[in-house]
């Protein structure tokens with residue numbers, strides 16, 4: 540017994556925001572951003588639009604592709620680090636929007652969530668707990684962007700940004716330019732076909748917590764939400780970019796090689812390398828280390844930026860719809876995110 544993906548869907552909010560548009564609220568440039576990350580544009584969730592709203596749109600498309608209705612889903616797995624509420628989880632909120640009251644489990648492995656999700660899906664299906672699982676990866680990073688001047692960014696006003704607001708945005712420009720919002724949905728179903736998870740390796744290392752995190756708005760402070768956290772901008776992620784880059788390019792090729800060795804899978808037999816889209820330079824480096832041809836690693840970071848947990852489901856939806864991913868294909872997925880959490884998985888389509 541394994542799983543197969545019977546439908547996928549994605550949703551990104553509003554119009555794309557280009558690198559050049561970002562110069563309206565901070566000192567940056569298309570050249571700086573594109574050279575270092577491969578990103579040209581991203582989308583941002585609107586005020587009042589949460590991950591459950593974006594997930595609902597992506598789910599409608601995935602269910603349509605799978606030719607099933609919400610009532611056919613018997614489990615929801617929702618991966619996000621930017622939930623609608625601190626509690627409850629966004630999976631239950633989505634279930635409510637879909638009109639179903641099945642088990643709903645939120646997971647928060649940030650950009651590494653898909654790998655953990657695959658292990659859970661495999662376990663739930665093999666143990667007979669679920670037959671049809673809706674997996675969501677969705678993020679609304681707009682809430683932690685370091686500017687307040689959305690009207691200026693969107694070109695809706697002649698108002699000028701104050702020097703103080705520009706300084707606040709500039710303080711976090713290296714992180715802010717990397718992220719974008721969106722949702723990807725995948726419907727997994729139990730199958731007797733030779734498909735599903737072949738092998739996975741997932742890891743975490745909490746000693747790296749200070750290298751990539753949102754330092755404030757957790758429950759170590761009383762109250763957890765207070766004006767000081769806004770003043771000191773502790774709601775914006777801190778990232779030691781160089782350290783995260785180094786960590787990714789050393790651990791990911793090693794993880795992929797080990798997985799191939801342990802599962803006796805020659806790397807050249809893999810049809811597609813589906814990589815988390817955090818930085819095109821990280822993916823290029825991993826691809827070169829593994830000696831993988833460029834056409835085997837599809838990328839879409841130029842259009843969406845890093846959508847954290849949304850990234851792999853969005854990429855997979857695009858690769859399914861454009862006919863790349865086909866039944867029987869062998870894929871390797873890999874990703875790394877805050878925690879650190881990282882891993883890779885071999886999946887037969």
Ligand SMILES: CC(C)(COP(=O)(O)OP(=O)(O)OC[C@H]1O[C@@H](n2cnc3c(N)ncnc32)[C@H](O)[C@@H]1OP(=O)(O)O)[C@@H](O)C(=O)NCCC(=O)NCCS
Pocket residue numbers: 566567568571572575576650712713714716779780781783784817818821845875876877
């Ligand atoms: C974030 C990242 C692109 C930054 O690149 P970098 O070369 O390390 O850049 P630095 O932060 O050292 O900054 C270099 C210079 O660019 C400037 N800079 C930072 N952000 C900028 C921006 N958006 N636009 C223009 N200049 C910027 C800095 O102020 C610095 O200027 P200085 O040399 O005058 O002090 C890079 O470290 C990276 O990709 N890391 C991995 C991140 C990642 O994958 N995270 C996702 C994990 S899920």
